[in-house]
Amino acid sequence: DAGVIQSPRHEVTEMGQEVTLRCKPISGHDYLFWYRQTMMRGLELLIYFNNNVPIDDSGMPEDRFSAKMPNASFSTLKIQPSEPRDSAVYFCASSPGAGGTYEQYFGPGTRLTVT
Amino acid sequence: EDQVTQSPEALRLQEGESSSLNCSYTVSGLRGLFWYRQDPGKGPEFLFTLYSAGEEKEKERLKATLTKKESFLHITAPKPEDSATYLCAVQPLGVSGSARQLTFGSGTQLTVLP
Numbered sequence: 001d002a003g004v005i006q007s008p009r010h011e012v013t014e015m016g017q018e019v020t021l022r023c024k025p026i027s028g029h030d031y032l033f034w035y036r037q038t039m040m041r042g043l044e045l046l047i048y049f050n051n052n053v054p055i056d057d058s059g060m061p062e063d064r065f066s067a068k069m070p071n072a073s074f075s076t077l078k079i080q081p082s083e084p085r086d087s088a089v090y091f092c093a094s095s096p097g098a099g100g101t102y103e104q105y106f107g108p109g110t111r112l113t114v115t
Numbered sequence: 116e117d118q119v120t121q122s123p124e125a126l127r128l129q130e131g132e133s134s135s136l137n138c139s140y141t142v143s144g145l146r147g148l149f150w151y152r153q154d155p156g157k158g159p160e161f162l163f164t165l166y167s168a169g170e171e172k173e174k175e176r177l178k179a180t181l182t183k184k185e186s187f188l189h190i191t192a193p194k195p196e197d198s199a200t201y202l203c204a205v206q207p208l209g210v211s212g213s214a215r216q217l218t219f220g221s222g223t224q225l226t227v228l229p
Contacts, residue, residue: 004158031215043159043202043219056216091158095215102147102206104217106158 004107006092012113018080021110023092024073030097033104034067034077037089049075050097082114117142119220121203127226128193136188136223138203146209148186149217150179151202159202193227200224 005024013019025032033048047057052069060067064083069075079086089111093104120139128134140148147166151159163172165181172179176197178189188201204217 033216042221045216045218048215050215056214093158101164102215103149103161103164105161106151108158 004092004094004105006090006107006110008110009108010111010113012115013082014115015083016081017114018078019082019086019112019114021077021090021092021112023075023077023107025075025092025094026105027073028096029094029105031095031104032069032075033093033095034075035091035093035106037091037109038087043091046077079112082112084114087112087114117205117207117218119203119205119218121201121220121223123223124221125224125226127228128190130194130227130229131192133189133191133193135190136201136225138186138188138220139184140186140203140205140220141184142205142207142218144208146206146214148181149204149206150177150186150188151204153200153202153222162201190225193225195227195229198225198227 007022030051034046035043037043046059047067048055049069067077089109091106091109093106095104118141122137147164149164150162152162153159163179168183170181176191180187200222202219202222204219206217207214
């Protein structure tokens with residue numbers, strides 16, 4: 001298996017622009033997670049899905065952030081409009097479903113820089 | 116609120132010098148405690164899951180242990196390639212037992228000198 005795939009790996013954008021991050025989870029995994037990592041706050045959960053349905057979005061910072069999972073093999077995290085404080089590394093992770101184990105497998109991340 | 120505290124923040128060892136990393140946690144019902152390794156510029160890599168106090172898991176030079184309040188990651192005779200940030204995370208059972216979120220500690224940055 002190729003593991004969790006994220007794109008782009010690096011994104012540089014100007015304040016006010018829309019940013020879309022993409023994720024392909026491991027095939028057969030029922031759970032998908034979006035995290036953000038910064039030096040100040042560490043690794044924080046933003047939102048997670050089970051069978052394409054959002055379960056907990058309490059970590060989404062504000063209305064500028066939105067996430068979708070239109071099918072089992074694709075998810076997006078969108079920031080509109082972007083701000084410099086959104087600069088961070090964004091990780092996607094996936095995990096097996098009921099009856100499986102609980103560990104999460106992370107993608108390589110997208111490093112976002114907002115100028 | 117679930118909390119995870121890792122110590123020390125940074126640790127420098129000579130090759131072959133064994134040591135332990137600490138992860139203290141508070142959680143309202145623990146499903147599992149997870150250890151990850153993260154190399155610079157990469158995503159966290161899963162190492163171990165521990166589910167109950169007294170449980171131990173081993174992988175090469177690493178051994179993870181769990182008590183009701185903390186977990187230790189013991190590194191025996193480390194090599195330079197063990198240099199990385201080691202992250203600890205907890206997963207609660209949740210109200211319905213279906214929670215899947217992880218709360219991470221801030222990590223221990225390990226450097227093993229040749």
